[in-house]
Amino acid sequence: MLAVLLALAVSVYLLLRPDRFTALLQAQARQAGLVINLARPASPTVFPRPALDLRGITLNAEGADNPILLASRGQLVLPWRTLLGGPVAIARMEVDGPRVDLDALQSWLAARPSGSADSVPAIPRIDTGVSIEHGSVVHGDRLLLNNVTLTAGMLAPDRQFPLYMSATTASGAPLQLRLTTTPRMLGNALQLSDIQLRLARNGGTALALHGDAYWRGAANASARLGGKFRRADGGSYDIALTLTPANQTDPLLLHLKLEGPDDHADIRLPPLALVHWWNTLSTTPDTQTASQPGLPPGSGTLQMAKLQIGSLAISGLSVQSDASTPAAASSAAAKPGTDGTAK
Numbered sequence: 001m002l003a004v005l006l007a008l009a010v011s012v013y014l015l016l017r018p019d020r021f022t023a024l025l026q027a028q029a030r031q032a033g034l035v036i037n038l039a040r041p042a043s044p045t046v047f048p049r050p051a052l053d054l055r056g057i058t059l060n061a062e063g064a065d066n067p068i069l070l071a072s073r074g075q076l077v078l079p080w081r082t083l084l085g086g087p088v089a090i091a092r093m094e095v096d097g098p099r100v101d102l103d104a105l106q107s108w109l110a111a112r113p114s115g116s117a118d119s120v121p122a123i124p125r126i127d128t129g130v131s132i133e134h135g136s137v138v139h140g141d142r143l144l145l146n147n148v149t150l151t152a153g154m155l156a157p158d159r160q161f162p163l164y165m166s167a168t169t170a171s172g173a174p175l176q177l178r179l180t181t182t183p184r185m186l187g188n189a190l191q192l193s194d195i196q197l198r199l200a201r202n203g204g205t206a207l208a209l210h211g212d213a214y215w216r217g218a219a220n221a222s223a224r225l226g227g228k229f230r231r232a233d234g235g236s237y238d239i240a241l242t243l244t245p246a247n248q249t250d251p252l253l254l255h256l257k258l259e260g261p262d263d264h265a266d267i268r269l270p271p272l273a274l275v276h277w278w279n280t281l282s283t284t285p286d287t288q289t290a291s292q293p294g295l296p297p298g299s300g301t302l303q304m305a306k307l308q309i310g311s312l313a314i315s316g317l318s319v320q321s322d323a324s325t326p327a328a329a330s331s332a333a334a335k336p337g338t339d340g341t342a343k
Contacts, residue, residue, distance in 0.1 A: 018042035018052055021076070033108065034068070035060045049091075051077045057095075061108035068104040072097035079127060089125040095132045098148075103140040106270065109219045110251055121190040121217050123183050126155040135167075143170045158184050173202040190215045195225065204232040209241065219246035235260055243271065262305030269298025 022042045029036045039056020052075065059069035077092040135148030145167040152163040165177040177199050181192045192213040199207040211225035223243035230236050237260040246252045251270055258265035302319040 018044050021052055021078075029059070030062075033062050033111070035062055045075075049077055050080065051075050057098075061104065061111065064104065064107065066101060066104045066107075068101055068108060070099040071095050077128075089127065091127045093126055093130045095130075096134060098132060098135045100135070100137050101140070102137060102144070110246075121215050123157050123185060123190060124155065125157075126152075129153045130155070137167075145169060145175065155183070158182065169201070175202070176200045186214075188216060192223075197225070197227075201232075204230065204234075206230045207239070209239070211241075213243070216245070219252040221245055221252060229258065235263070237263065256300075264303045265300065267298055267300035267302065269300075 018041060022038070026036050037056075037058045037060075038054055039058075042052045042054050045051045045053055054074040054076070055072070057069065057071040057074050058067050060067050073096040075092075075094045076090050077094075079089055079091045081089070130150065130152040132148065132150035135145075135150065136143065137145040137148065146169075148165065148167040150163065150165045153161060155161055160180055160182050163177075163179040167175045169175055177197070179195070179197045181195045184191050184193065192215075195209070195211050195213060197207075197209045207227070207229050209225040209227035211223065213221065213223035213225075215221045221243055222245055223241065225241040227239055228236060229239045237258050239259075240257045242255040244250075244253050244255065253268050254271040256265065256267045256269070299321055301321075302317070304314075304317040306313065306315045306317075
């Protein structure tokens with residue numbers, strides 16, 4: 001019996017062939033203009049389930065020094081059918097301590113050719129889900145999210161994919177995100193249909209969206225989403241988001257329209273700048289600072305009946321910005337009135 005168990009363990013170890021899967025991951029990354037490095041070679045685990053342990057994971061854009069992703073550890077649990085020569089699939093993916101840099105991610109997306117033949121997306125199959133612990137999201141040297149925990153269900157074509165994430169913002173406020181969508185391939189495009197997304201922040205700020213999105217590789221992405229945005233102070237807004245793909249002259253752009261009883265916004269901006277805009281709108285008065293911008297980099301118009309920034313109250317705010325006019329300079333031009341408010 002011991003001999004049989006030993007032979008089985010050796011056979012599974014040989015079937016795992018960590019160098020084969022490491023080379024496969026690196027080849028798939030190269031197709032997307034990315035480089036994966038490990039602090040040490042992947043090590044196979046036979047019991048209690050066939051898996052590959054990855055240590056010291058670094059993901060960079062080709063030729064870039066600033067990593068998009070750093071992770072202390074990862075594990076890929078593999079189904080038996082993959083080990084026995086079947087299609088490549090992952091039963092479960094676990095990542096511990098990942099750090100994602102949105103600045104490096106945006107640089108990689110901007111450098112990718114739109115719709116190139118080698119960037120056609122595919123849906124990786126993950127049978128039992130994804131687990132991420134102790135993660136963080138930064139933008140350059142600025143912390144955006146900490147204590148990120150993410151769990152997701154089965155990822156497979158034409159099956160509803162659920163995802164839940166919790167985190168804390170740089171100020172320590174709790175943040176929760178829930179997402180469900182059904183991924184499927186339509187020609188050379190990955191479609192995310194029936195997107196249901198809810199983002200909630202401590203204090204009552206919440207965003208609920210629904211719609212569809214398409215990705216054809218690199219920065220060739222499009223989406224139409226609509227829903228409601230509710231501020232902590234009770235203000236409620238209709239919101240519409242339209243994502244247009246990058247081309248030879250323009251980057252990936254997000255068109256945001258916000259309509260409320262006394263407020264209006266019509267803004268076009270790079271999608272990652274939406275993070276800063278969200279932080280500005282959803283920050284509660286006791287944590288706001290006067291250095292926060294009223295409008296993210298981009299172009300468009302913003303009209304607000306009243307904006308409270310710490311001890312400064314701005315009423316009748318109207319901002320118009322284009323790519324050559326920083327939004328922060330526009331909001332700083334307000335002059336104080338006789339009652340102590342800015343007009």
